[in-house]
Amino acid sequence: MGQFTIETAEGKLSFLPKSKITQxxxxxxVQNGETVRVDxxxxxxxxxxxxxxxxxTLQTYVYHARRMFAKMPEGKGLLLTRPSGYAVDVADDAIDIKVFERLVGQARRQLHAGQPEAAIESVDRAxxxxxxxxxxxxxxxxxxDAHVTYLDEFRFSATELWVAASRRLGRxxxxxxxxxxxxxxxxxxxSLHAxxxxxxxxxxxxAEALEAYRNLWRILDRELGVEPAPELQLLQHELLATGSGHAPPRMAL
Structure with missing residues (x-):
């Protein structure tokens, strides 16, 4: 993912220019296989x-998009006209976004199945x-714009999966x-601060853990005028107790 490109079966990359057609x-x-309505x-x-x-004008743009596809090997017929709109129908494995979604979903299932190593590998590939x-x-x-926001959030969830799997392995x-x-x-x-x-x-x-807590406290006080959640305050007390000669705390992971 990144700049919009099309890679042919021969490995030739086409960087599509900024235009209404590429839009x-x-x-x-991003809605591969689905009919996208004209409106x-x-x-x-x-x-x-x-x-x-x-x-x-939309029909003209679609015409030029078809001509662009027609110049590529096996590109003819990829852009379909349907009763209420248009669709592109290619294998999901040919679209980075779809591969990314699949790998993150796979990582989530692997982690839930007690396979953190496999989950990390899937996230890394994604x-x-x-x-x-x-x-x-x-x-x-x-x-x-809505799809970009969704993918950014999905990427964030992928990183959270990586962190969870790594912590489960003690890394x-x-x-x-x-x-x-x-x-x-x-x-x-x-949750990330915790x-x-x-x-x-x-x-x-x-010492760094306590400073991380103080940093969270300052952020919440400045931005929202609130204190950290009770479980985080308890975590701070456990950290302080660790240095006072008490038994090490039991921490939920």
Whole structure:
């Protein structure tokens, strides 16, 4: 994922230019195999400023998209006209977005089945498909923007799966840098802060774990005027008790 490209069976890459045509293809590909209604495509292209010639112009764009596909091996017939709109129907394995979704779903099932090593491998393969922001450089209307937001959130959930699988294997030292990045990108997510604090503690970095808690407290106080959740306050007390000669705390993972 990244800039919109098409790779032929011979391995030739075509970097599609920023245009209304690629915008249409983007909508059709993220909904591969499904009929995308004409009014949906018109909304994507023009939003609320729909010209009178919108339908005719859309048909012209589709015509040029077909001509572009026709120049590629096995490209003829990929863009279909259906009663209420248009569709692109290719194998899901040929679309990075679909492969990414499949691999993340596979990782989630593997983790639930007690296979953290396999889950990590699936997530790594999924994340390797990212080569930059989704549909970088392409104009985005409401429809594509919603899909980009969904994929960004899906990528976040993939990273959470990687962290969970790694922590289950006791790889807290490997997890800490990733958690620090996630916390920086999602400063109000208390669950991420809690995982970072626990991982630091399990690595024997108690002072850093306490500082991570204080950092969370400052963020929540400044942004929302609230204190950390009770379970996080309890976690802080357990960290403090660890250094006072009491028995080490039992931490839920």
């Amino acid at each position: 249409i293809l983007g909508v059709l590909l 949906t495509l018109i909304e994507e292209l023009w939003g609320e400023d729909v010209p009178r010639s919108a339908l005719t 994340v390797a498909l990212w080569r930059g922001p989704v549909l970088a450089g392409m104009p985005l209307g409401r429809v594509l 807290d030292r490997e997890v800490v840098p990733r958690l620090r990045l996630l916390v920086a990108e999602n400063p109000l997510n208390e 995982q970072l604090i626990r991982s630091l503690h399990r690595c024997g970095r108690r």
